[in-house]
Amino acid sequence: MKIIEFLFPKQCGFCSRVGFEICPDCLKRLVTTLPTCCICKRLNNGYWTHRQCLSTPIQCFTGWYMSEKIQNYLNRKKSAGIYSSHLLLLNKLIVRLGVDRNLNEYSIHQIVSTDITTNRLNRYLAKKIGDTDLSKSHFLLIGECIDRNTDVKQLIEELPHREPLICKIICIFEITQSKDLNHSH
Ligand SMILES: [Zn+2]
Numbered sequence: 001m002k003i004i005e006f007l008f009p010k011q012c013g014f015c016s017r018v019g020f021e022i023c024p025d026c027l028k029r030l031v032t033t034l035p036t037c038c039i040c041k042r043l044n045n046g047y048w049t050h051r052q053c054l055s056t057p058i059q060c061f062t063g064w065y066m067s068e069k070i071q072n073y074l075n076r077k078k079s080a081g082i083y084s085s086h087l088l089l090l091n092k093l094i095v096r097l098g099v100d101r102n103l104n105e106y107s108i109h110q111i112v113s114t115d116i117t118t119n120r121l122n123r124y125l126a127k128k129i130g131d132t133d134l135s136k137s138h139f140l141l142i143g144e145c146i147d148r149n150t151d152v153k154q155l156i157e158e159l160p161h162r163e164p165l166i167c168k169i170i171c172i173f174e175i176t177q178s179k180d181l182n183h184s185h
C-alpha cells in the first residue's frame with residue numbers, strides 16, 4: 001500500500017462511500033455552471049466573453065459551482081499535493097465539452113495563479129492533459145478556477161503572440177460566494 005493510499009483511502013470525498021474517488025451519485029449532484037463571461041461574470045451564450053469585455057472574444061468554460069463543503073475537502077487534498085479528484089473532474093469536463101476529440105490541436109498551458117498550491121495544481125493538471133507544443137495553432141489554458149486575483153486579459157497577453165488568437169480556457173470550478181449551493185438537494 002502506498003503511503004498516499006494509507007492517508008487517503010479511496011473513498012468518495014463527499015459521502016465517504018468506499019471504492020470511488022467521487023461516487024456517481026455525488027457527481028450527479030454537483031451543480032453545473034451557467035454559461036458566463038469570465039471577465040464580467042454576467043451570463044453569455046457558450047461561455048464566450050462579451051465583445052465589450054475582450055476585443056478578441058474567447059471561450060472560458062467552467063464545470064461546476066464549488067460549494068464550501070467541496071472547497072474544504074478539495075483544498076485539504078490540494079494542500080497535501082493529492083490531485084486525483086481534481087484530475088477526475090477535469091477529465092469528465094473535457095469529455096462533456098467534446099474537447100477530448102481534438103486535444104492534439106492545442107498548445108496546453110496552465111492558468112498561472114498567485115496562490116502557490118493552486119499554481120502547483122494547475123501546472124500538474126495542464127501537464128496531464130497535454131504539452132505546450134508551440135507549433136500548435138490553438139491555445140488551451142487549464143486550471144482549477146479563475147480566482148479573484150487572476151486577470152484573464154493578462155493571462156492571454158502572456159501567451160506567445162499569435163494572430164488570430166484562438167484560445168480556450170477550461171476551469172473545473174466557478175467560485176461562488178453563495179453558501180446554499182452545496183451538493184445536497
Ligand atoms: Zn459520494
Ligand SMILES: [Zn+2]
Binds near residue numbers: 037038041049053
Ligand atoms: Zn463580459
